[in-house]
Amino acid sequence: MMASQPSKSTLYDSSIWGEEDVSSGKAAKDENFPVGSLLISRQLRPHVQAYYDFARVIDDIADSETLTPEEKINRLNGMEAVLCKDVPAPDRSDVWTARRLHNSFIETGVSFDTATDLIIAFRQDAVKTRYKTLDELVNYCRYSANPVGHFLLKLHKEGPDTIPASDALCTSLQILNHLQDCKTDLIKLDRCYIPSDLMQEYQVTIDDILADKTSFPLRKIFNRLLDYIDALNKEAEDLPRLTRDRRLRLESAVIVYLAKFLTQRLRTEDPLAGRVKLSKKDVLCSTLKSFRHFM
Template sequence: MAQEDAHIWGKQDVSSSKGMKDENFPVGSFLISPGHRPAVHAYYRFARVADDMVDNTRLSPAQKVVRLKALREVLHGERKPPPGRADAWSAVILRTVLQERNLPLELGSDLITAFIMDAEKTRYEHWSELLHYCRYSANPVGRFLLMLHGEGEETFGPSDALCTALQIVNHMQDVSSDLKQLNRCYVPLPWLQEENVHLKDLILARSKPGVRRVFDRMLAHVDALNEEAARLPALVKDRRMRLEAAVIVALCRRLTERLHRQDPIAERVALTKSDGLRALGWAMRYLR
């Protein structure tokens, strides 16, 4: 590897072994048409690589930003990837997929914008800041899937609501581990202050009443997002994508309900196989 490449990419690919089956929600599930699955897998792999870069505790924030910017440059054809580095070549593969499908490269590079935020920003002062983050970290995923299936712009609003809701409930699931392992917190700090609780209270054995009220405040916003997201399946024309959207809408609502009842600090709040089967059953109403 050339000296410049070594400085940018480091000696090792820091990508984890985490795969699509390890995610909280379906990625490229059997509901997606086989013809579209390779594109979904390429998009997932690129996102997974970038996520692993920013979450790696052995890299400094500056090193993370350098790698992420280089990955974005590869995606846009502005930099050649070093040979033998699967992390860098994930951007080449996604670039090819997006160009072949006539999809904008920003669907990938917007994710990089969010991961650079993660490298540089560990606290959020306002709910609007969190929504801005989700605009780059989550919403492009839904738009990618919809545009891949040829869906129109009328689906984007409900899709953005769904993806933002998914991102926020994921933050709530991981609220303690994110703070412990990455010193990162997505809970608006003024909301904690208003309840006279502190960041350290997010890593206790269980939620204090004030922390619980902050979580409920966040979930009230998620409930509103879920209401908007519920419009999505009926707007999707492709039958298989419509079912996929309906399943994810149902799963997000189910996880939100669990977070209303359970304490994400005291336990891992997660979906079950039964939740998945129920979501699939509910989605069948959109089989037309």
């Protein structure tokens, strides 16, 4: 059972917040894809940064190696209470990200569910460590990744016709990240996003994911998932065409190309031998290819 939402009177309780901020050690430099880049207009950039900072804090809570599942859920509930109601809470930098995003949503009119949906996903991460099917994984991405695209589109006042392509792109990026970090997630968090029905079909075990190199059966699973990602990337190609804002159109085009480059790298490189990353050349090529969408 998940912990109930904390009342206003309990939000100062150290059992909810702990003694200090929780950080997973991740940083913007670890991201494959630009978040709040210079392509976003200067006027909107602070709102994107507020969203990113909040998302990073709640992600760090869910990925903490020291908090218990109950402690994670309590903290996530507390962050949601501060975000949605701007209630009193400890004056700390992690809590302040929720207050700042609350103010951003009030100012811009962007809906709160673009952030609370992320909390749904991270509560799930606190208690769920295995996924049976690809459909189950895609449903997780609905909450863990797709809201980021919804936030950017709503912030830029884009129409609902952009949502399907955005969802395809965000789901693609999320599953790509799962493939990149499959070994690390298992070692640090005992979390595996590789669908267990595929593992059973190809007779792959957890030990295969912990190995120093990808076995032939595990490579077949990776390729099955990458085939699915190829289809998502194809659908995502519509996003730049449908996006009215020129800056966001260019940014979305860059990210679509980066997703394609990373998909190809994961086909030819081994994520168990080391984290597969985009190269500077990939970024440059993606940027140059995208300028045709800026017109």
